[in-house]
Amino acid sequence: MDAKLDNIPRAETLHYLAWHGTPLTEELEKDLDRCEAMILETAQPRLVWRLFTLEADGRFSGTDYVPGGTDVGIFLSGCEQVVLLAATLGVEAENLIRRAQVRNMADAIILDAAGSAAIETVCDTFCRELAEKLAPRYLTERFSPGYGDYPLTDQRVIFRLLDVSRRIGVNLTESDLMIPQKSVTALIGVSDTPHKYRQSGCESCSGRFTCAYRKEGKTCGKL
């Protein structure tokens, strides 16, 4: 399954922009169209994934890896297998957003939101295809380092397990953040029964670092 990105849902872009529901001006609609089109044109979405069987002691099959923290264990309870995913929009979109911050900050803000919406779309599409492929089995939501008590330091192991840097060109900073920033790593549990566990709240949202609702002490209401 390749990374796919055909369109960016407008609602998602507005969501990352913390839109309050005031009517959009014609001019703003045009800006949104233009910025989303730029992301679609520039992004080079790539992904890499691997299916592991969960050993009785929590290890990923063929490795010694047991995710850190207790939340992943709870999240994956009842799952026999787990898919490890890494996806990115590529460095081109990153440059587009960074450079817009010098040229035109208003565009940069919309591009940044459209980029977040785009990488989530890439992951959503992947998960949909994965669900079809693995049917009739069930998939959990995505769970990423930084959610709950799943430590960011686990990124280093995930990067080695998937050979992320070499395969899709994502790198980690000294403090284990991903560059390009519009990148995602996640676990997706696979089970024979629909999963009961569902993370709720902002801690499990990939927009949690930049979410404007959150800054105002509100939530978007999605989770």
Add this chain to the structure above:
Amino acid sequence: MENSDILILDGAMGTMLQAAGLKTEELPETWNITHPERVAEIHRRYLEAGSRVLYTNTFGANRRKAAGCGYTPAELIRGAVRCAREAAGTQSVKIALDIGPIGQLLEPLGDLGFEEAYDIFREMVTAGEEAGADLVVFETMSDLYEVKAAVLAAKENTKLPVWTTMTFEANGRSFLGVTVPAMALTLTGLGVDALGFNCSLGPKELLPMAEELREWTDLPLILKPNAGLPDPATGEYRITPAEFAAELRKALPLGVFALGGCCGTTPDFIRTLCETLECAEPAAQKAVRRHGVCCAVGTAEMSGVRVVGERINPTGKKRFQQALRERDFHYIVRQGIEQQDAGAEILDVNVGLPGVDEVVLMRETVKALQAAVDLPLQIDSSDPAAIEVGLRVYNGKAIVNSVNGRQEVLEAVLPLCKKYGAAVVGLCMDENGIPRTAAGRVEIAERILRAAESYGIPQQDVYIDCLTLTVSAQQEQAMETLKAVQMVKETLGLHTTLGVSNISFGLPAREIISASFLSQALYAGLDIPIINPNQSTMMDAVAAFRALSGQDGDCEDYIRRFSRAKTPGQSLSKTDRRLSIQEAILRGLGRETALLTEEALREMDELAVIERLLIPALDEVGDRYERQELFLPQLIKAANAACVGFELIKKRIACRGGQTLSRGKILLATVQGDIHDIGKNIVKVVLENYGYTVLDLGRDVPPKRIVETAVRENVHLVGLSALMTTTVPSMAETIAQLRQSGHSCKIMVGGAVLTPEYADEIGADFYAKDAKQSADIAKQVLG
């Protein structure tokens, strides 16, 4: 199994180690110490298959990847070279110290400094040389800047030959957007001994890229592709050894130097490759056809006319001088962007001004420009130290502007051009001044060419400037310059450059003389005009020449340029006239704001325009944003429009030589460990548009630097941003250090994870929930 002169490399190490039991989460290099016999066994199998160069198991043996593995890079490297030597025994094989990417991205996208990367590579190459490696190979690189740090580290600290192979994607670029010509020009310039590709793709997909590479370099070529493309579902490589060898054989006409395999290849692949090549004759190497200069992602090929933008230069520009003194790189970068948009293909960079540290300014300007502009740079200075620092931190192949016929200048600057692989501009003047005749100038040009060649700088990298003199002062010299251009072109076969604008100094309607002189110079053979691309008459002349000379095939660009809709004139239409500044700003209309500001300045002084018109408009915007009638992008648009008004006023004041109008200085930084800086950048735009001077230290900024800058620049309001729970402690540490320093300042903090309570707890004075509030705080603290 000796075959033709093509050197046979080995195949994959990682694939073989995993087959031998290496776990994916283990650092492969630790096996050099824990399982040396298994590593040596892999080398032995490649030797038996026909490999004549063994790559050591040191791909990731750098200080960063090896952290916590229990061994130092030097120990891992010593162990690795020992394994290879042991396998080689008495056979005549070369041992290549294999070095892959550091695994952390360099600035400007990443958080690793260029000099830090250099130091990481230095540690590895010196350890490799001490351990007895025969050469060093940097492979699987996708960042040209990282390769440059690596190559400099090897060449400055060891005597080892340097091979370099990079990894490209199916779109013909590396993950970081590096193009094949940029790789070829930069690495050939840096003096590597061989270059090529590894990993990336299969041999079939790599062939067209190898062909392109051959057009741009005459260095020995290396190909070490994967065993085809991996199956997307399983990640396994599916091409057979025979297919692999047959495809690689097709590269022989390019005159390849060394062949081997990367991911998915095994000793079987190498054996089959040897057999396939046994009776193959390596082809004679073709001469390089193409040359030019480049940045990492773009090339200015020297064929036809290439426009150099002259605007990044303080001479006679008060506003630019002010920006340099204030280290306002944002302003400088905008000059670069504007010229790129206007059609410049190379940017001249001159930051020399009495009373400034040109070396520091050159370093920072080059870094800032290459982060924002996709054009090659021309480092313009008379100070060899500034030239060197510019060339060192530049990511690509630059031009040096300039040397002249004076011996001491040639001796000081040409070695730098050679070392960093830059092209060089030679001015036709020497200790006796500028010769009055064309013949005299050509003579100096020839002397410069011979000197360049004596340092090993190829002829095609020497660009001659026959010097434009002012026609109003030395009228007969205009034709002499044109004659010299023609002679340099014909007798020496060199590219020529000219600073064109000087011709019209002191005359009215300067653009007419300049454009006319430009057209004539282009006809005389000028390749690289240095002009102001923002003047459309100049770019029109270039467009016309390209059409007339056939460079612009079917006049396509010319037609596109002039069939574009006319831009609206520089006056307000009737409907616009009813617009107030406030409305223009609210609607984010920059052009209208500028015109209305100009109008207002006829009746009021600058301060009054700011205080009575611009600031109240911004306040209104802020209020509407608070009431959620405006949405963030609209707030920023309005702020940008106001900025156009402020910039106009700044320029007027700078031209008068007056004091900078600023409501006060504010330092902004995203704290150490955090790279999410868009929030900080939004705050910056808003604060600047409210008339404050912002010292932006960027992202991932160590506490020490923040304290030092606050003290040195005497800043009394510091804004810190953090977006991650994990970096809030770093913010607390910064605040603690600011307080400890005894420097009196207020601190405001912001970022997604912060709350007013948290801000209080870590000792901040203010919590800013958004950009608007940070402006309110600034007003409260600084007025």
